Amino acid sequence: MESKESSGNMSDTAVEMSEKKKDAASYSADSIQVLEGLEAVRKRPAMYIGDIGVKGLHHLVYEVVDNSIDEALAGHCDTINVTILPDNSIRVKDNGRGIPVDMHAKEGRSALEVVMTVLHAGGKFDKDSYKVSGGLHGVGVSCVNALSDMLLAEVHRNGKVYQQEYSEGKPKYAVKEVGTTEDRGTIVTFHPDASIFQVSEYNFDTLAARLRELSFLNKGIRLTLVDERHTNDDGSFVNETFYSELGLVEFVKYLDGTRQSLIEEVIYMEGEKQGIPVEIAMVYNDSYSENLHSYVNNINTHEGGTHLAGFRMGLTRTLKKYADASGATQKLKFEIAGDDFREGLTAVISVKVQEPQFEGQTKTKLGNNEVSGAVNMAVAEMLENYLEEHPRDAKQIVEKVILAATARHAAKKAREMVQRKGAFTGGGLPGKLADCQSKDASASELFMVEGDSAGGTAKQGRNREFQAILPLRGKILNVEKAMQHKILDNEEIRNIYTALGVHIGTEEDSKELNMTKLRYHKIVIMCDADVDGSHIQTLIMTFFFRHMQPLIEQGYLYIATPPLYLVKKGKEQVYCWNEAERDATMERMRANNKDASIGVQRYKGLGEMNAEQLWETTMDPSRRTLRQVTIENGAEADRIFSMLMGDEVPPRREFIEKNAVYAKLDV
Ligand code: 0RA
Numbered sequence: 233m234e235s236k237e238s239s240g241n242m243s244d245t246a247v248e249m250s251e252k253k254k255d256a257a258s259y260s261a262d263s264i265q266v267l268e269g270l271e272a273v274r275k276r277p278a279m280y281i282g283d284i285g286v287k288g289l290h291h292l293v294y295e296v297v298d299n300s301i302d303e304a305l306a307g308h309c310d311t312i313n314v315t316i317l318p319d320n321s322i323r324v325k326d327n328g329r330g331i332p333v334d335m336h337a338k339e340g341r342s343a344l345e346v347v348m349t350v351l352h353a354g355g356k357f358d359k360d361s362y363k364v365s366g367g368l369h370g371v372g373v374s375c376v377n378a379l380s381d382m383l384l385a386e387v388h389r390n391g392k393v394y395q396q397e398y399s400e401g402k403p404k405y406a407v408k409e410v411g412t413t414e415d416r417g418t419i420v421t422f423h424p425d426a427s428i429f430q431v432s433e434y435n436f437d438t439l440a441a442r443l444r445e446l447s448f449l450n451k452g453i454r455l456t457l458v459d460e461r462h463t464n465d466d467g468s469f470v471n472e473t474f475y476s477e478l479g480l481v482e483f484v485k486y487l488d489g490t491r492q493s494l495i496e497e498v499i500y501m502e503g504e505k506q507g508i509p510v511e512i513a514m515v516y517n518d519s520y521s522e523n524l525h526s527y528v529n530n531i532n533t534h535e536g537g538t539h540l541a542g543f544r545m546g547l548t549r550t551l552k553k554y555a556d557a558s559g560a561t562q563k564l565k566f567e568i569a570g571d572d573f574r575e576g577l578t579a580v581i582s583v584k585v586q587e588p589q590f591e592g593q594t595k596t597k598l599g600n601n602e603v604s605g606a607v608n609m610a611v612a613e614m615l616e617n618y619l620e621e622h623p624r625d626a627k628q629i630v631e632k633v634i635l636a637a638t639a640r641h642a643a644k645k646a647r648e649m650v651q652r653k654g655a656f657t658g659g660g661l662p663g664k665l666a667d668c669q670s671k672d673a674s675a676s677e678l679f680m681v682e683g684d685s686a687g688g689t690a691k692q693g694r695n696r697e698f699q700a701i702l703p704l705r706g707k708i709l710n711v712e713k714a715m716q717h718k719i720l721d722n723e724e725i726r727n728i729y730t731a732l733g734v735h736i737g738t739e740e741d742s743k744e745l746n747m748t749k750l751r752y753h754k755i756v757i758m759c760d761a762d763v764d765g766s767h768i769q770t771l772i773m774t775f776f777f778r779h780m781q782p783l784i785e786q787g788y789l790y791i792a793t794p795p796l797y798l799v800k801k802g803k804e805q806v807y808c809w810n811e812a813e814r815d816a817t818m819e820r821m822r823a824n825n826k827d828a829s830i831g832v833q834r835y836k837g838l839g840e841m842n843a844e845q846l847w848e849t850t851m852d853p854s855r856r857t858l859r860q861v862t863i864e865n866g867a868e869a870d871r872i873f874s875m876l877m878g879d880e881v882p883p884r885r886e887f888i889e890k891n892a893v894y895a896k897l898d899v
Pocket of ligand 1: 299300303326328329330331332418
């Protein structure tokens with residue numbers, strides 16, 4: 233998960249580009265037509281790459297790497313090197329066949345130029361290539377070109393080196409031969425256009441997480457990441473290599489890193505079913521959460537779809553059949569639900585679909601009906617074999633499922649109790665909630681505040697028209713270690729559900745979140761800037777990640793950023809959010825008046841601010857900075873939360889030391 237800086241609303245249109253004059257020096261009249269296409273990309277970049285913030289910036293890299301992955305999937309390339317250059321340019325190099333450079337008969341230009349300058353021209357030259365990858369928006373390298381103030385394409389092919397350079401997608405010269413070579417491959421170097429993107433710095437960990445994911449999803453490809461902005465102690469550049477021999481088997485092991493496995497081996501299958509390549513790996517661990525990650529053509533399908541539905545059906549059908557046959561379910565007085573088969577399950581499903589239909593709010597839900605049956609069959613076959621060959625593991629799994637069903641049954645009773653109690657008291661809002669006056673969710677904010685005392689200050693300081701306050705007492709329950717019914721037993725957590733106006737489905741087999749009555753579209757976590765506060769913030773984020781993920785995906789979850797210092801001299805008072813700001817402020821004050829003394833107050837907790845200070849620094853929409861919580865990489869976030877909240881201390885300590893800032897959790 234990642235928090236990105238944002239203050240107030242930043243809509244795509246706010247950064248609409250002014251129309252630029254077409255470059256008269258562009259070398260061929262033919263390209264005018266093309267430029268119109270790429271101008272559209274520059275005018276509405278968000279339509280093509282999602283956004284123009286951190287995500288969009290990194291998306292450019294994925295788009296270029298995807299082309300090389302395609303070349304690898306076609307069997308012509310096994311190494312892809314990504315380099316972050318000192319000026320935040322990116323270079324992607326592969327050892328594939330090299331993009332063809334011969335004249336494209338119809339277009340009257342080099343094939344390379346067409347690939348680089350025509351929207352969606354990626355696959356036109358290679359009908360039989362097995363092309364399935366492609367970024368989330370599948371927009372191709374020409375979009376990257378359009379959004380770069382510099383892009384250089386170099387091709388090593390036929391013993392020769394060819395190159396062409398572009399600016400804002402416009403070629404600077406025709407493709408030219410510049411030398412000879414014994415290598416083969418394509419090198420694309422680009423620099424994102426700063427007049428388009430709100431940010432310009434690449435994040436090593438974000439790129440590393442995606443390359444790692446790609447290496448697991450495409451075994452046998454070696455991906456490297458080099459950061460030429462930073463050196464190690466020995467003078468070498470910071471770098472990491474990703475290579476997976478066993479693909480998804482290693483992916484689930486990586487995801488389950490610190491969890492305790494219930495079974496001996498990873499259950500695995502790879503093959504084609506009904507013409508669809510399917511790869512699945514799964515394990516059971518002793519936790520209570522379900523961790524399913526599904527991919528179509530290397531794209532993480534957050535919203536699931538037919539492949540996931542097929543997986544669930546196959547899993548339920550096969551395990552139920554086995555459990556019934558073993559007699560283990562005879563004594564049960566209630567039905568086992570689908571969810572029960574997936575408690576403690578970590579699985580990755582990867583399918584390759586020739587013409588994927590993506591649906592859903594974020595276009596990450598697979599719609600192709602034919603895929604469901606294929607995955608269903610694949611799972612059933614794989615699982616039947618495994619259960620047959622590993623009777624001890626089979627017994628463990630069945631016991632786990634029955635335990636889950638029993639707990640769910642208990643949870644349902646608890647929930648009915650809660651509902652009855654709710655009805656008794658009028659089903660009202662939690663007593664601790666200081667609600668706002670507005671009933672318009674899109675204009676309303678809920679501050680979840682650490683501790684009753686800071687809650688009181690926030691209550692005085694807020695704008696009661698649209699800001700509600702819910703004080704949370706101490707550390708909320710660690711949901712990573714608790715069973716479902718324990719979670720609903722917890723008063724703080726029930727308060728969060730009721731205050732937000734969301735509930736989980738009443739259907740037997742559904743943990744789905746019902747958000748139709750959501751009462752706030754900004755939910756802000758406000759904790760002290762100390763170690764305890766950071767822990768509480770992580771607990772709350774874990775709860776939202778595991779139980780209210782759709783709220784995060786909709787962009788409703790935020791973290792407040794109270795100041796760390798107040799620097800005072802005479803009547804002047806300046807809030808500072810980090811050491812650098814504090815030092816600069818003191819420096820300036822000293823220069824202004826050498827005699828007066830400067831006082832620095834370090835805010836350790838929200839409680840040290842009065843209501844007015846809290847309002848003007850942290851709550852007032854016109855002055856505050858909220859960090860929006862987003863899920864950058866679901867698999868990575870899953871691993872990190874289970875590690876941070878799990879039993880094993882050493883990996884957690886290592887993570888915290890590596891990411892030394894307590895107050896900040898960018899996962
Ligand atoms: C189409 C045809 C051929 C190569 C490629 C595309 C290709 C594209 C990219 C993009 C990045 N790296 C790439 N490597 C190769 C070659 C067809 C042939 O040689 O017959």
